[in-house]
Amino acid sequence: MESIKLKKITSVWIIAVLTLFVASIVLGILMRLNQGGVLHQAPITFYSNMTIHGITMIGIWFVAGMAGINYLMERYVKTSYTANLIALILTVSGVLMLWAVTLIGKFHTAWTFLYPLPLRVMWAQWATPTFLVAMSILATGWLIWGISMMTQVLKVYSIPQVFAWQHFKKDPAVKTPPFILISMITLVGVVTCLLVAVLLMALYFAEYFSKGNFVNDALLMKNLTYFFGHTIANEMLYLGLAVIYELFSEVGGKPKWKTTWYVALAWNFTLIFILTAFFHHLYMDFVQPEGFQIAGQIASYLASLPAAAVTVFSVWVAVYRVKIKWTLTNLLFFVGVAGWVIGGFGAVIDATISNNIVLHNTQWVPAHFHTYNILGNVLFSLGFFYWFSIQFTDKRVSEKLSRLILSLLIIGGAGFLLAFYIGGADSIPRRFSNYPAEFTTARPLANIGAVFATVYLIPILILFYNISKRCLKILFSSS
Amino acid sequence: MQQSSILLLFLFLMGIALIVFIYIFMSSKRADQGMSNPLKKRFWFFLILTIIMGIFASVTIPKSPYFAFADKTPAKVIHVAAMQFSFFLSEKAIDRDKPSGQKIELPANEVIEFRVTSFDVNHGFAIYDKSNRLITQTQAMPGYVNRLRYKFKEPGEYNILCLEYCGVAHQLMRSSFIVK
The missing domain is CATH 2.60.40.420 (Cupredoxins -  blue copper proteins)
Incomplete structure (x- = not known):
């Protein structure tokens, strides 16, 4: 069973994630208000805020997923508290450094920090090396955490078993729980992309300290950056799905989902496709070999097939004409799956090369990734956070309040996202602090986005108060 | 214009997804035996999705700007x-x-x-x-x-x-x- 220490550290993760989430949403709203002409930030402030907004959002929802699977994994294998603690300490250190680098040092490369932008110092001299050190610290902490969890799983299950290969035969002697299968598939992807991040940082350090004697290749660096960035942003979604596979039926009062041959097959394929889909970020780099470009489109399409046919369909089967005990947890999961599917449509459209040429780096990009984050992955993790926080108390969020929270999340999220989608269709560029006059719809759309993002923030604040209060109790209780 | 068609396609797909999810959610209120023959339905769902994506890929890839x-x-x-x-x-x-x-x-x-x-x-x-x-x-x-x-x-x-x-x-x- 979960130890007291694990409960406490999970509580710390949850409080930290929610605090940073609220702060980052506020930064996002300020950015939209600036684009709308309501605020008049200096461009350097806008771009510094944009950089830390992106890095924080990716970081927190990744660790939220990791903390979630670590907590649930204790049901199957003993996990390492030390690795969890090291990851927490290194994450807090890295995040504090990154906030200092951007808000004090005015480092503003955007979260994608495309080479060689970080090396062209347009900010405090200390900011570039501190940024590289902070990213290395985060990658190290998360690698230790990921490898530790994989090692612990492999102490109980063999390699074929963690990938559920025995399920390709009839009546396997050992049954791999879906949670273990998905966690392991995801952790392999996580560790792979973090190793690439370490390589990327090493190449940056090599150039930084070589004083011009060593220069990196821009195309290679872009491939490495997106291998890391795209993969981690997608794997964090799969961490959320592992939690859904474990909890969706349980919370609804139904028997646990089982691994079957098609579940095993789908997730094994997902691992391959997700590691090659990042090529779609380089469609507009025509010097990239055409084979990679085509592979990028095919892998992006194929990555969505097993996920849709297995996960989405499994959720439908679990709900269709089945008496379910609906709570805030499984409602968040259900709405999150719908948001993930809709964001997936936006992503597949953008991952089509002939569409990408008129959508790349327009507001269509933030439109689709915000969809599967704010109405997908975030809801998966919020569902877990809420479920975790009520484990040790009798008090629940009332049905009325649950309805209000969900309604505001959906209304706020949908309005905020539609402003981005329409902006994308209007060819409005993303990542502009202010818009030239010819983009007549850019300002009103930005302000509409800001208003709806504020509506989205209300339920987040309610959940922040509600969940953090319970987590603080867990943190300071003696049992 | 290409962008308008893209937005319409997206809104159409979003509409379908919303209808399906709302319908399935509402069905849990008149619960009976659940979905009959889910494995067979899953197979057809997968097959249809694969065919649609296959057609979409084979139509769009030749229109890539590299060519x-x-x-x-x-x-x-x-x-x-x-x-x-x-x-x-x-x-x-x-x-x-x-x-x-x-x-x-x-x-x-x-x-x-x-x-x-x-x-x-x-x-x-x-x-x-x-x-x-x-x-x-x-x-x-x-x-x-x-x-x-x-x-x-x-x-x-x-x-x-x-x-x-x-x-x-x-x-x-x-x-x-x-x-x-």
């Missing part, structure tokens, strides 16, 4: 060098040490090739038409030259914007050319 006018000889070649925070366009190769550009006029209905590079960081090279619609783009990457081919049908002034975030004045980085 556009690949067998044609361009009527004009324009060299483009991007630097924080301006573009240089020239009919001659651009000197990295003393970059300079010229006013560009292009013929309508002829294949034009843009040879796009960067002298510092990554930039975008995006062409907007008279109605301010993004019509084509490529990236400007240091150390590489991206060749973008396009045939302009309408005469008029076309704007160029940087679409890859490149620093504090990214939003101001722009240029233009005339098609006659």
Whole structure:
């Protein structure tokens, strides 16, 4: 069973994630208000805020997923508290450094920090090396955490078993729980992309300290950056799905989902496709070999097939004409799956090369990734956070309040996202602090986005108060 | 226009997804035996999805910009060098040490090739038409030259914007050319 220490550290993760989430949403709203002409930030402030907004959002929802699977994994294998603690300490250190680098040092490369932008110092001299050190610290902490969890799983299950290969035969002697299968598939992807991040940082350090004697290749660096960035942003979604596979039926009062041959097959394929889909970020780099470009489109399409046919369909089967005990947890999961599917449509459209040429780096990009984050992955993790926080108390969020929270999340999220989608269709560029006059719809759309993002923030604040209060109790209780 | 069709397609797909999810959610209120024969339905769902995506991929991949006018000889070649925070366009190769550009006029209905590079960081090279619609783009990457081919049908002034975030004045980085 979960130890007291694990409960406490999970509580710390949850409080930290929610605090940073609220702060980052506020930064996002300020950015939209600036684009709308309501605020008049200096461009350097806008771009510094944009950089830390992106890095924080990716970081927190990744660790939220990791903390979630670590907590649930204790049901199957003993996990390492030390690795969890090291990851927490290194994450807090890295995040504090990154906030200092951007808000004090005015480092503003955007979260994608495309080479060689970080090396062209347009900010405090200390900011570039501190940024590289902070990213290395985060990658190290998360690698230790990921490898530790994989090692612990492999102490109980063999390699074929963690990938559920025995399920390709009839009546396997050992049954791999879906949670273990998905966690392991995801952790392999996580560790792979973090190793690439370490390589990327090493190449940056090599150039930084070589004083011009060593220069990196821009195309290679872009491939490495997106291998890391795209993969981690997608794997964090799969961490959320592992939690859904474990909890969706349980919370609804139904028997646990089982691994079957098609579940095993789908997730094994997902691992391959997700590691090659990042090529779609380089469609507009025509010097990239055409084979990679085509592979990028095919892998992006194929990555969505097993996920849709297995996960989405499994959720439908679990709900269709089945008496379910609906709570805030499984409602968040259900709405999150719908948001993930809709964001997936936006992503597949953008991952089509002939569409990408008129959508790349327009507001269509933030439109689709915000969809599967704010109405997908975030809801998966919020569902877990809420479920975790009520484990040790009798008090629940009332049905009325649950309805209000969900309604505001959906209304706020949908309005905020539609402003981005329409902006994308209007060819409005993303990542502009202010818009030239010819983009007549850019300002009103930005302000509409800001208003709806504020509506989205209300339920987040309610959940922040509600969940953090319970987590603080867990943190300071003696049992 | 391509963007409008894309938005309509997205809204259509979103509508279908919403209807399915709401229908399934509502069905849990009149619960009975659950879904009959889910494995068979899952197979058909997967098959239909695969066929739709297969058709979509086979129709769209040949329309990728890498194959556009690949067998044609361009009527004009324009060299483009991007630097924080301006573009240089020239009919001659651009000197990295003393970059300079010229006013560009292009013929309508002829294949034009843009040879796009960067002298510092990554930039975008995006062409907007008279109605301010993004019509084509490529990236400007240091150390590489991206060749973008396009045939302009309408005469008029076309704007160029940087679409890859490149620093504090990214939003101001722009240029233009005339098609006659």
